[in-house]
Amino acid sequence: MIYINVILRLQMKTLNRLHNPLLYIKESSFLDVLFKKELKEKETSPFWIMVQKEISDHIHSWRFIVLLALIVFTCFGSLYTSIGNLQEALNNLKDPNHSFAFLKLLTVTDHTLPPFHVFIGFLGPLLGISLGFDAVNSEMNNGSLVRIMAQPIHRDYLINAKFTAAIITISTLFISLSLLFVGSGILITGLTPSPEEFLRILAFTALSILYVSFWLNLSIIFSIKFKQAATSALTSIAVWLFFTIFYQILVNIVAKVLMPSHVSNPLQLESYKRVIMGFMGIVPSQLFSDATTTLLVPSVRSLGSLSMSQMYGALPSALPLRESLIVVWPQLTGLFAATIVCFAISYYLFMRREIRG
Amino acid sequence: MEPIISLKNLTKKYGDFKAVDCLTLQIQKGEIFGLLGPNGAGKSTTILMMLGLTEPNNGNALVCGFDATSNPIEVKKKVGYLPDTLGFYDNRTGLENLIYVARLNGIPEQNAKRKAEQLLERVGLTKVKNNKVGTYSRGMKQRLGLADVLIKDPEIIVLDEPTLGIDPSGVKDFLLLISQLSKENHLTVLLSSHHLHQVQQVCDRVGLFVGGKLIAEGDIPTLSKTLFYETPYMVEVQLLESHEKNLTSIQKLLKDLQEVKSIDIKKEKLVITCTEDVTSIIAKTLIEANFNIVHLNKIEFGLDDIYQRYFETTNENLKQTA
Structure with missing residues (x-):
């Protein structure tokens, strides 16, 4: 009798699942798969409870809502301008990238609005800073730490x-934003992205997440270092402004000083160029814009200078994704390393710091 | 019986400054122990070391049989701690704050909610449980704090300045609540304060803490005896006659009494300090000498006097060393 009961119940469960596919998805969501052991054996670990709380803090906070609105608006603004100019760009047969309609969506502009990836390069740091600048000091100031x-x-x-x-917040935001972008592109143009385009857009998304997490970690460092949230926010923004504006001015000044007087020796010129590139290469925003350009404009084949012999015989054609990735590999690892270093510093500072002010 | 909290030679230095200096202290299970001392005496630092939140430079702290420095997680499972800053998330409701802490202690969500609601009822906050903590008054936050430390079913609760910023009637209720809860749940309570008479009401034992050192510990009668071991009794007398004119004759009169140590005039009153309770003999002697007594008072020492007295002596010591 009991046996039959059990079987009946099991059948009912399967039937329920069949009737309601959402239930099935709910039961086997990826989080479940990841933490199945913990869920079955005991209550979710305190770590994930803290993560949950932090995420809900982020998405309920006004600053996140404001930045989200800003990013969504610019996203659709740039989508609008790029769609207006898409026809022209796709008809330009001289352009080696004319077959990549979806990448064009992200990069084409009529110069009234910057393209999407430039916007992300600009707003991404702000987003990262806004999520991290009061991470530790606010907890410390109200005593909850x-x-x-x-x-x-x-x-x-x-x-x-x-x-x-x-x-997690940033990733969810960027992934859904990219997918929305692609989706509205499909709806409006009626084209479908090729797998390569899709992968390139995914790589761009991953890169944006990495870039934002660098600024996030930097601002977390300041949030541990400075007691006042305003100080740490201003310092983070100061670093960002320094790298995006003043650093380039400084490099230009240095470049003028170092410029070889007689432009005769190509080797000398080459090494001069390398030095300048090296200076620019340590700026996160430069790394990001180099990497995005290469990923979104497949015809970019080098970020440094090319000699005549290298150019000779090269067809102005698009690179496959793998080659583009190889070109930006130094930029990617550089950004990644910077992010890890920032996190390591903040971890060290936090573990060493006295808990009471 | 094994003490539930045992601190041994605990020392914490910040640079050259010794916040806690060679502290040795034992607290028994079920006691309400008061850590008393002025601001900056090292009370909070001691508490943080007991929870393993700050590493001592020397010595160790055993709490419930676990070393707080090497095994803080086990200690923190058994100790509920309410910091003086309270530190609730203002943008969350009281209930959410409690559930969060309960879940950090490994209580499943449904249990956590039930338990939080029970505790909110116990501390009288059921009506405002769904209001944001930012809207609570200081007294309400303190009571929420009590619920917060109790939600993990602790063996020990540590309250840092729990009466700070509450009005006098609120303080009385709050202290009553603490002592009731500790009895109901068989808790050991450690509370720190610089409000002496408040602590006096609930504490079984107190420790006096000054400049990082525990200068005395025990129940209040014992404390007054140790601190006033020379002259633990004081008699205040007011006469109809002029005190100044008769001071020498009174001194002569009472000279024969071995117990009397000194006679002074303080605020229009004669203050006689003595080693034993000789109030009746003093009164008799004065009356027999035809003095008219209008006021006679045997002073008993409360914590405030103990405190005051201690500072007088340390200040004198300081002057001498300087």
């Missing part, structure tokens, strides 16, 4: 949870 640390959790949970939550 001590109270939370007095719960049975490891000390690094807090900083890791802050980081993870912000990354």
Whole structure:
């Protein structure tokens, strides 16, 4: 009798799933798969509870809503301008990129509005800074840090949870934004992206996430270092402004000083160029814009200078994705390393810091 | 019986400044212990070291049998700590704040909610449980703090300045609540304060903390005896006659009494300090000498006097060393 009951119940469960596919998805969502063990054995680990709380803090905060609105508006603004100019760009048969309609959507502009990837390069740091600048000092100032640390959790949970939550928020935002972009592109133009285009857009999204997480980590460092949230926000913005504006001016001044007087020796010229490139190469925003350009404009084949012998015989054609990735590999690893270094510094500072002011 | 909290030679230095200096202290299970001292005496630092939130430079802290420095997680499972800053998330409701802490302690969500609601009822906050903590008054936040430390079913609760910023009637209710809760749940309570008479009402034992050192500990009668071991009794007398004119004759009169140590005039009153309770003999002697007594008062020492007295002596010591 009991046996039959059990079988009946099991059947009902399967039937329910068949009737309601959402239930099935719910039961086997990817989070479940990831943390199946924990879920079955005990309550979710405190770390993920903290991450949940941080994410909900982020998406309820006004600053995130404001930045989200800003990014969505610019996204659709640039989509609008690029669609207006798409026809012209696609008909230009001399352009080796004319077959990449979706990448054009991200890069074409009539110069009234900058293209999408430039916008992301500009707003991304702001987003990262806004998610991180008061990560630790606000908790410290209202005293919640001590109270939370007095719960049975490891000390690094807090900083890791802050980081993870912000990354999850940023990733969700950018991935959905890119997919929306592609989706509206499909709807409006009636074209479908080729797999390569799609992969390029995904790579661009991943790169944007990486770039934003660099600024996030930098602002987390300042949030540990400075007690006042305003100080840490201003410092983060100052660093950002320095790198995007003043650093280039400085490099230009240095470049003028170093410029070889007689433009006779091509080797000398080459090494001069390398030095200048090296100076620019340590700027995160430069790394990002180099990398995005290469990923979104497939015909870019080098970020440095090319000699005549290298250019000789080269057809102005698009590179495959793999080749483009090889070209931007230094930029990618550079950004990645910078992000990791920032996180390591913030981790170290946080673990060493006295919990009470 | 094994003490539930045992601190041994605990020392914490910030640079050259010794915040806590060679502290040795034992607290028994079920006690309400008051850590008393002025601001900056090292009370909070001691508490942080007990929870493993700050590493001591020397010595160790055993709490519930675990070393706080090497095994803080186990200690923090058993100790509920309410910091003086409270530190609730203002943009969350009282209930959400409690559930969050409960879940950090590994209580499943449904249980956490039920438990939080029970505790909110116990501390009288059921009506405002869905209001944001930012709208709470200081007293309400303190009560929420009590619920917060109790939600993990602790063995020990540590309250840092729990009466700070509450009005006098609120303080009385709050302290009553603490002592009730500690009895109901068989808790050991450690509370720090610089409000002496408040602590006096609820504490079984107190420790006096000055300049990072524990200068005395015990229940209040014992404390007054140790601190006033020379002259633990004081008698205040007011006469109809002029005090100044008769001071020498009174001194002569009472000279024969070995217990009397000194006679001074303070604020229109004669203050007689003595080693034993000789109030009746003093009164008798004065009356027999035809003095008219209008006021006679045996002073008993509260914590405030103990405190005051201690500072007088340390200040004198300081002057001497300087």
